[in-house]
Amino acid sequence: MAGEWRELRLGDLVAQGALSISDGYRVRNAELGPEGIPFVRGGDIGDGWINTTTTDHIRPEFTDRVRAKLARAGDVAFITKGTVGRAGRLRPGQPAVVFAPQVAYWRVLASDILDSGFLFYLIQSHAFQSALDGVKTHGSMVADYVSISLQHDFAFKFPDIKSQRAIAHILGTLDDKIDLNRRMNETLEAMARALFKSWFVNFDPVRAKAEGRDPGLPESIAGLFPDNFEDSELGEIPKGWQVKSIGDLADVAGGTTPSTKEPAYWDGGTHAWATPKDLSGLAVPVLLDTERRITDAGLSQVGSGLLPKGTVLLSSRAPIGYLAVAEIPVAINQGFIAMLPKTGTSNLFLLLWASVAHEEIVSRANGSTFLEISKANFRPISVVTPSADVMYKFDQLARPLYERIVECARESHTLATLRDALLPKLIAGELRLKDAERLLEEARA
DSSP states (O other), X not given: OOSOOEEEEHHHHHHTTSEEEEEOOOOOGGGEESSSEEEEOGGGBOSBOXXXXXXXXXXXXXXXXXXXXXXXXXXXXXXXXXXXXXXXXXXXXXXXXXXXXXXXXXXXXXXXXOOHHHHHHHHTSHHHHHHHHHXXXXXXXXXXXXXXXXXXXXXXXXXXXXXXXXXXXXHHHHHHHHHHHHHHHHHHHHHHHHHHIIIIISOHHHHHHHTTOOXXXXXXXXXXXXXXXXXXXXXXXXXXXXXXXXXXXXEEEOOOOOOTTOGGGTTTOOEEEEOHXXXXXXXXXXXXXXXXXXXXXXXXXXTTOSBOTTOEEEEEBSSEEEEEEESSOBEEOTTEEEEEEOTTOOHHHHHHHHHHTHHHHHHTOBOSSSXXXXXXXXXXXXXXXXXXXXXXXXXXXXXXXXXXXXXXXXXXXXXXXXXXXXXXXXXXXXXXXXXXXHHHHHHHO
């Protein structure tokens, strides 16, 4: 890579006025309200993003009090207490915020020396995370912690400013496309949820016809809905529809964990094996891969075997409610309820029903250590079930939305894999910019 790389101590960069390192503000309850400056806690920082649409705000009358702690677009932040190292960046268009005390934020003060984009990717690099791991308290206090003074002692290699900008541009291009896909998927998911809620929760087409109004649907679709209601155990439902149990609509299965002490179950495994952790970080309810894999011998230990593509997965404990459709054949551990749709049932209907029915599902859970919903308690849950024609038409309308979500998710997965491969090599100066740019062009093609 062109240009000389120099090892620089962060405290020296602070001393020369090129970098500012600050921590958050210890807020008082009386200073918080529904309006004002967003107050951002550690939980509002994710994988590269910072949520600024927070519930709590620093009330306007206390603005002067927190002015020295205002973080703004371009600042990079990471958690310094608890889940140490999780990082995000305030992007253009996001408002100024005040961080909680367990968050540190860095600001570039001399743009001819440091690039904020490069700093963001440095914070996400293995080199930085290793530096954090080497100094955090490892539980000697209530939670792991890394102080501001310890951050000052960190030293990393930096290229010239032109190379910093080029590295940030390459990695940022990948992240921008991933973020565009994420926003696209949010829109597509909202459309599918709105369709489900309108048809199967609010019964809008039926209600409109019953009141003599135009349901706002093509005649070929509107004609599939009845024009009145009838009583049921769940209250009024569209006439001709039925109340069924979820066990009537799907085969319900669970999983298990092959002995982790038996290498033959794990070493060289080729079958995807999911735990709820694999669902916890999903941006959309689509499972494309798993952290661990099992062998044929390991698979033989899982009674439900290899579940087919299209299975709806619901985490059944710690916590209850993670959801995804498996886009790969997958085996599961004991932390799941798997729904395999029966003939005539759309797996997208099951997915969206489980999201809407979350409170009902949790209400049937029990356990002293943590809540868990068993298969026996899950199967009897009642579901208002439409006619076969309406179920088919719903799937026909929702399926293209879901397929586009999967397409975006696959692309983002590929881009994230490339970004994660490039990041450590670029940050360490082990990959020429020209080669990284070539790989970026290939990814765009």
